[in-house]
Amino acid sequence: MQGEKKALYAVDDQGHYTKTTTKGWEAEEIVLAQVIGDFEEKAREAATRVSNNETSPIEYFMYKNWLDPLTLAQAMGLYRWQVKRHFKPGVFKKLDGRVLSEYARIFRVSVDALMNFHGED
């Protein structure tokens, strides 16, 4: 993880446990890369669908921030069906300012950036 070291407990030559640091190991890196790769792929697909007017920018930013519909709904204090409804471009265009700015806060972007995303990933 970007050269960050983390602590763990391991036995030394004499069999005594000591606290040491590690940069992580292969298995960890592989599974982290896997899950991020999965989200990035979904984000790319969503971007294409945004440009075809098949989904709203909310779906794209959701995957871009490694969220899924349920987690996003919980973070927004909404039901999953409501979030999925907001994926519809027609519904998205009519969303009120409060809901939009809450989405923007969670996606850590401006409301403008959220509204004016047209699918160029």
Added chain:
Amino acid sequence: MAELKPLEHRQYAHCESGVVTALLKCHGLDLSEPMVFGITGGLTFAYIPFIKMTNMPVISYRMLPGSIIKGAEKNLPIKFKTMKYREKERALNELIDLVDSGEIVGLQTSVYWLPYFPPEMRFQFNAHNLIVYGREGEEFLVSDPVFEHTVRIRAEDLQNARFARGTMAPKGFMYYPLMVNSSIDLPQVIRKSIKRTVHMMLYAPVPFIGVKGIHYMARKIERLKTHEELKYVRLFLGHIVRMQEEIGTGGGGFRFMYAAFLQEAGKILKSPQLEEASQMMTEAGDMWRRFALACAKACKSRTADFDVREISQLVQKCADQEKRVYSFLKTSLLQ
């Protein structure tokens, strides 16, 4: 307020045991992190099929978030002040008042909102613990137990992190020791806590907790062989490994930390059996790592050239080894 020792930032393997260890040190009770993890009963195994995290079952190698704080109160002569909030403003003001008066406090936060985390780690995980030990203007001084160095965070970011919604939402949870009695009967506490952990791991009344839970997961993995979507199989295996190996577990799903606890306990109780149990637990940790590596290989391979039955057998071996450890602990503690 009792006179506090200044906070000495140290890096710990796990956030909650790290925060509790550091807070107790400030209050004059000097225990190691594995000792805190062990005597608060931090170890477990749980595979909860009906609670989902990003569409995957919850798999946990340690007790629920918050249980180390509760376990510390239950098993040690100490008392925590704990608070949850509805109003964000009040939570912030009370934090400012406490910190300005010199208190050192623990907070539950969401990693998603902590800017000092590497971007690739910032998932919506709501049960990360950290310490606030001071304030400079708009910034709080933070000792995050899983980081090498202290960090700073703006009030706005900290507010977002404390009031993230969703599974295990922190609701502004803040805690600090009120009363710490440092004269404790450690051998007695150690024995009791090991017994409790052994009992839970061997005799949990539900099939998805303890050694039974490990077998349960092994069966779930074996059943993947009939799953059509290879991508799902890989993501599922990757999910297990992340729960087991990611930051905050100390690797091997907390088994190495528990082995370190057993070794220290063996020294305190002058028990060669506990030392032996520690070695057995280290072997269990190594087995968990072999399983993780096999999963990672399966995740990486472009073809379906892996056998979920073989991977499932690796988990069964972990279950058998853990059963040996707990049974051995049970008999040696009865002496």
